[in-house]
Amino acid sequence: MFTEAIEAILVDQCTPAAIRAIENGGSATALWSALAESGFLELMASEDAGGAGLDLEAIFPIFVAFGRHALPVPAAQSIAARALLGEVAAPQGMVTLAGHARRADDGSVSAGNVAFGAIADHVLANIDGQLVLLDCARAQRTATGIRGSLAASLRWTSDAVGAPVGGNGEQVAVFSAALHAAAIAGAMERMFSMTLGYCNDRVQFGKAIGKFQAIQHQLSVMAEHVACAGVAAELAFQAGEKIPPLLAAATAKARTSASVPLVASTAHALHGAIGVTEEFDLQLYSRRLHEWRMADGSEAYWNRIVGETMLAHTAPSVLQFVMEEIL
Amino acid sequence: MSQLLEAFRLARLPEEAEAFRQEVREFLATNLAPAAPAVRARTWMGFDAAFSRRLAERGWVGITLPAQYGGAGLDAFRRFVLVEEMLAAGAPVAAHWIADRQSGPLINKFGSEAQKDFYLPRICRGEAFFCIGMSEPNSGSDLASVRTRATRVEGGWRLTGRKIWTTNAQRSHYMIALVRTSGTPGDRQGGLSQLVVDLSLPGINIRPIVDLTGDAHFSEVTFDDVFLKEDALIGDEGSGWMQVNAELAFERSGPERLYSSVVLLDTWMQCLRQTGFSPADATLIGGFTTQLATLRSLSVAVTTKLARGESPVVEAALVKDIGTEFEQAIPAAIEAAVAADPTRAVDADLHRTIAYLSQISPTFSLRGGTREILRGMIARGLGLR
Numbered sequence: 064m065f066t067e068a069i070e071a072i073l074v075d076q077c078t079p080a081a082i083r084a085i086e087n088g089g090s091a092t093a094l095w096s097a098l099a100e101s102g103f104l105e106l107m108a109s110e111d112a113g114g115a116g117l118d119l120e121a122i123f124p125i126f127v128a129f130g131r132h133a134l135p136v137p138a139a140q141s142i143a144a145r146a147l148l149g150e151v152a153a154p155q156g157m158v159t160l161a162g163h164a165r166r167a168d169d170g171s172v173s174a175g176n177v178a179f180g181a182i183a184d185h186v187l188a189n190i191d192g193q194l195v196l197l198d199c200a201r202a203q204r205t206a207t208g209i210r211g212s213l214a215a216s217l218r219w220t221s222d223a224v225g226a227p228v229g230g231n232g233e234q235v236a237v238f239s240a241a242l243h244a245a246a247i248a249g250a251m252e253r254m255f256s257m258t259l260g261y262c263n264d265r266v267q268f269g270k271a272i273g274k275f276q277a278i279q280h281q282l283s284v285m286a287e288h289v290a291c292a293g294v295a296a297e298l299a300f301q302a303g304e305k306i307p308p309l310l311a312a313a314t315a316k317a318r319t320s321a322s323v324p325l326v327a328s329t330a331h332a333l334h335g336a337i338g339v340t341e342e343f344d345l346q347l348y349s350r351r352l353h354e355w356r357m358a359d360g361s362e363a364y365w366n367r368i369v370g371e372t373m374l375a376h377t378a379p380s381v382l383q384f385v386m387e388e389i390l
Numbered sequence: 391m392s393q394l395l396e397a398f399r400l401a402r403l404p405e406e407a408e409a410f411r412q413e414v415r416e417f418l419a420t421n422l423a424p425a426a427p428a429v430r431a432r433t434w435m436g437f438d439a440a441f442s443r444r445l446a447e448r449g450w451v452g453i454t455l456p457a458q459y460g461g462a463g464l465d466a467f468r469r470f471v472l473v474e475e476m477l478a479a480g481a482p483v484a485a486h487w488i489a490d491r492q493s494g495p496l497i498n499k500f501g502s503e504a505q506k507d508f509y510l511p512r513i514c515r516g517e518a519f520f521c522i523g524m525s526e527p528n529s530g531s532d533l534a535s536v537r538t539r540a541t542r543v544e545g546g547w548r549l550t551g552r553k554i555w556t557t558n559a560q561r562s563h564y565m566i567a568l569v570r571t572s573g574t575p576g577d578r579q580g581g582l583s584q585l586v587v588d589l590s591l592p593g594i595n596i597r598p599i600v601d602l603t604g605d606a607h608f609s610e611v612t613f614d615d616v617f618l619k620e621d622a623l624i625g626d627e628g629s630g631w632m633q634v635n636a637e638l639a640f641e642r643s644g645p646e647r648l649y650s651s652v653v654l655l656d657t658w659m660q661c662l663r664q665t666g667f668s669p670a671d672a673t674l675i676g677g678f679t680t681q682l683a684t685l686r687s688l689s690v691a692v693t694t695k696l697a698r699g700e701s702p703v704v705e706a707a708l709v710k711d712i713g714t715e716f717e718q719a720i721p722a723a724i725e726a727a728v729a730a731d732p733t734r735a736v737d738a739d740l741h742r743t744i745a746y747l748s749q750i751s752p753t754f755s756l757r758g759g760t761r762e763i764l765r766g767m768i769a770r771g772l773g774l775r
Contacts, residue, residue: 256392262774263773263774274775276769279765279766279769279772280762280766280769282768282772282774283708283711283764283766283768284711286708287708289395290398291685294684295684297400297687298683314680317680318680321680362677363673365676365680366674366677366679367669367676369676370673370674371676373675374667374675379656380478380652381659381678381679381682382656385679385682389679390686390687
């Protein structure tokens, strides 16, 4: 029921025009308020704390929907932040996540390429395993210089860095990776339906291009990868859990990221030149797919974690490792 | 999103099926003789009639067939577990495989009571091994163009023609052949029927064909005016095309389309644990691990549909196409990884396993339907054809 309600808000408020406006520096307040004032940021907060107490399985379709709509505000991160903070109250405003913040010798903290770093009010960061809440009003923000990207690098001087609010800092990168996996799955769904629709409509040589076998086979392979990404993302969001387990999230992020090049390039190839224009909506998703593949580490990072864990494990077979530690 | 993709939601095997896994592991621990990885890598190409009979004694041949015929009557989930465990262990399952997976279910679905009474108990006892006569010298992916012909005669049929690439015909007792019983090849799907052929009959010549690994798992079968009794016909005359497609759905929907190279993956993992590994090795094997976790989840999703009594033909084609890509990628990537440093010795067992799979892996995307056939099926499922 939450999914339907959020879907309705997204259809109404998160339009391609609204996305473009926010990407171009416009205010995100209207869209953010529509989500925040309906209480959706508290979906994972406990029922005692006035939340809906959803587990990961229940929240998963909502995170996918955010990706499917290319939501240009950190709603997923803000929902996850409440799960990571536990009993600690979340601050007002947009909270985003930084899984790999670093403290320098002078006590300053920097976090590179923070998702929504350009517009967020607060960052929930992992600093050496500690969970730290940082106020973006006190940060030096450096834009990525990538057109349309809402990511930014942030730096806080030592006096702007407060005391840790928890010891579960390691979970930030894991949860953030899982969120990006779900977002990738959602954006891929949208790109697939756009591409399938385009191939049914676009006529060349007297027939819809989807009638050509060469096109059909590309769409079939794209469908295989979209199916893989959807199921892989879901692995990180299991019933009864509040925080994604490391290896399930690693699998989700690695496998979704690995399909980004094929899915994005096939969608663009089949759309032809219109697909790379600013005014056509395909780019809203393909730009994000590439950004999200790199966010929190690509498949090169997460596959290595899985591989090293397995090689240090005693499971006699890869399948047994998968069944015991990932599924 | 297309309806096809909506089928792929994360699903779990029920607890009973996981409990059953323990029984399978115990059976394999006592009944599966140790073998070199290059031998185990043959799994469902590995023929061992004695192993198949032991499995039959345990009640696990004819796993989906009704108990009244001696079948195990297992649901789709337990079948998944049994097949998964046997393939992961590299058990030589070829002898009973076709009968268990395809021919038995086909006879059970389309056969007469007399045919069921005759064939099914023999299959379940591990006494009747089957092969499938589909391809012909001039009929491969274009299966509807078969020319082998059965002509009605007094008391039965006369069969003339040729089948090729028939897996284990030389070691099977029966073949279920797709043949033309009326019309001409130009009539395509019309006029095709399925006949069960006793391979000991006069007029049948079976010539094994040696493959590039030195194995002879498939063969060419010639029928020279072979007399078959009336009851050789399975199902209805002229329904062969429909029946063969139902049969291919059995063939494509199991977990066997993911695990053809996992013996190699496990062997390499053990070698890396012993000899140490580079970051690139860890990333590569980690990538196969995350891919295996994903593909197995897709396969469980298909199994869930089977267990609900649906016929997920297109979903199965999708999993098979990307599953065989995974199976083929494993030897290709490990071959490069172990030879990344030519001054380091390669473990001999590992080397032989890599070589076997590199050589045979092109067949993974041929058997049970080529990539092009499967992608055409997916496209149809997407509404493009």
